Amino acid sequence: MHRALRRRAVVAAAALPLAVLAGCSSGGSGDGTTEITFLTSNDAPNPETAEALAAAFEEEHPDVSVTVEIRPGGTEGDNLVKTRLSTGEMADVFYYNSGSLLQALNPDSTLVDLSDQEWVGSLTEEFVPTVSTDAGTYGAPLGASFAGGIVYNKPLYEELGLEIPETWDEFMANNETIAAEGDGVAPVIQTYGETWTSQLFVLGDFANVLAVDPEWADQYTAHERSYAEEPALLGFEHQQEVAEAGYFNEDFPSATFPDGARMVAEGEGAHYPMLSSVIQTILQNTPDAVDDIGFFALPAQDAEHTQATIWQPNALYVPRSTEGAELEAAKELVAFANSEAGCEIQNELLPPAGPYAGTCEVLDSAPPLLDDIQAYFDAGKAANALEFSSPVKGPNLEKVTVEVGSGIKTAQEAAEFYDQDVENQARQLGLEGW
Numbered sequence: 001m002h003r004a005l006r007r008r009a010v011v012a013a014a015a016l017p018l019a020v021l022a023g024c025s026s027g028g029s030g031d032g033t034t035e036i037t038f039l040t041s042n043d044a045p046n047p048e049t050a051e052a053l054a055a056a057f058e059e060e061h062p063d064v065s066v067t068v069e070i071r072p073g074g075t076e077g078d079n080l081v082k083t084r085l086s087t088g089e090m091a092d093v094f095y096y097n098s099g100s101l102l103q104a105l106n107p108d109s110t111l112v113d114l115s116d117q118e119w120v121g122s123l124t125e126e127f128v129p130t131v132s133t134d135a136g137t138y139g140a141p142l143g144a145s146f147a148g149g150i151v152y153n154k155p156l157y158e159e160l161g162l163e164i165p166e167t168w169d170e171f172m173a174n175n176e177t178i179a180a181e182g183d184g185v186a187p188v189i190q191t192y193g194e195t196w197t198s199q200l201f202v203l204g205d206f207a208n209v210l211a212v213d214p215e216w217a218d219q220y221t222a223h224e225r226s227y228a229e230e231p232a233l234l235g236f237e238h239q240q241e242v243a244e245a246g247y248f249n250e251d252f253p254s255a256t257f258p259d260g261a262r263m264v265a266e267g268e269g270a271h272y273p274m275l276s277s278v279i280q281t282i283l284q285n286t287p288d289a290v291d292d293i294g295f296f297a298l299p300a301q302d303a304e305h306t307q308a309t310i311w312q313p314n315a316l317y318v319p320r321s322t323e324g325a326e327l328e329a330a331k332e333l334v335a336f337a338n339s340e341a342g343c344e345i346q347n348e349l350l351p352p353a354g355p356y357a358g359t360c361e362v363l364d365s366a367p368p369l370l371d372d373i374q375a376y377f378d379a380g381k382a383a384n385a386l387e388f389s390s391p392v393k394g395p396n397l398e399k400v401t402v403e404v405g406s407g408i409k410t411a412q413e414a415a416e417f418y419d420q421d422v423e424n425q426a427r428q429l430g431l432e433g434w
Contacts, residue, residue, distance in 0.1 A: 034325045039069045039091035049349045057336045064329045085110045090319035092330040098130035099388035111138040112318040119338040127357035139315030144352035147276045147373045148204035148309045149297040166303035186249035189269035191260040198401040200273035202235035207307035207383035208300035217389035223433040227415040236411035265289035277353040295372040308376035394421030
């Protein structure tokens with residue numbers, strides 16, 4: 001299957017710009033074939049995955065033809081999705097975010113309710129709220145979830161006799177041991193050459209915030225909570241504490257994300273506060289080290305509050321503008337993506353960095369890091385990242401976390417600055433209470 005699919009993807013991809021420029025629309029052909037469109041984002045491997053799904057689906061459904069369209073990512077892509085939905089020109093199936101960005105699309109009025117589909121019963125309880133409203137369920141997951149926390153080098157832990165920390169004090173004690181006995185190993189890897197990587201001390205701590213204050217996300221959205229006070233302040237404070245202890249790698253201001261992945265894989269660094277999707281970079285660049293990589297949640301002050309912060313996968317949606325035979329074909333394509341054949345494609349082209357949120361299952365050959373993450377789900381100690389509960393995220397978080405890690409701002413100063421950043425963004429969104 002896969003060799004043929006890859007060959008078709010290359011040919012189809014070459015023709016995509018012409019197809020998009022021509023404004024391909026769904027409908028019927030003269031030979032009775034139902035034609036539908038499938039819109040995905042341009043970041044790899046999404047186009048290849050969409051082409052593979054389309055080709056395999058057409059093999060099972062010879063009476064349906066699927067044209068894959070590619071959109072840009074980021075704000076430009078968000079605006080394109082909103083425009084096409086508002087004008088009734090959206091593709092018959094489209095790939096987009098779950099969580100608060102989905103809610104901004106007004107799904108009750110723009111999307112088809114898919115709650116009667118068979119695959120809905122397989123969705124995890126953590127994923128369902130990210131694609132649903134009180135009126136319906138609108139999305140099917142494509143790809144797996146991933147976690148934010150500490151990616152660590154297991155052989156180093158074994159060599160130094162370290163245990164997985166369940167509290168922040170235990171984590172800092174491990175760092176002290178590594179600094180004293182690790183023969184030059186950096187206790188904590190930071191990679192500010194790519195500033196987005198600096199945010200994990202704060203973003204990865206959100207599940208712990210929620211464990212302390214379950215209403216925090218709703219009250220934050222209503223402007224009744226802030227980062228300048230506990231429990232959310234602790235993420236900034238922990239980053240400052242690690243920096244002031246001198247536990248970072250010496251080249252942290254210039255090191256990049258691939259550098260960090262290599263360092264933890266090769267044991268040059270013990271801990272990398274990062275998304276578990278880093279395992280995909282390790283698979284590509286240092287595959288022999290994959291079994292040496294483990295994961296644990298950023299420790300909270302108290303062990304009872306330590307939870308893994310989870311990012312849910314994006315999803316497939318069907319717009320209300322799709323009707324008739326095209327609507328039935330679109331639903332069948334969404335279901336196919338979550339069938340055994342579709343899951344096989346996902347496992348090959350979208351290597352999971354966490355548990356799946358629907359029908360697909362992680363293969364036995366998956367990296368051991370996934371077992372570490374699954375353990376948090378099994379223990380009921382996992383919670384979604386803030387972006388799945390609130391639309392409020394200031395654009396300058398990575399700037400201030402770099403400043404905290406670099407000793408330019410204190411945790412308190414950074415949190416207060418970020419609260420102002422958040423306030424400006426919330427006003428732009430027109431949220432009540434701001």
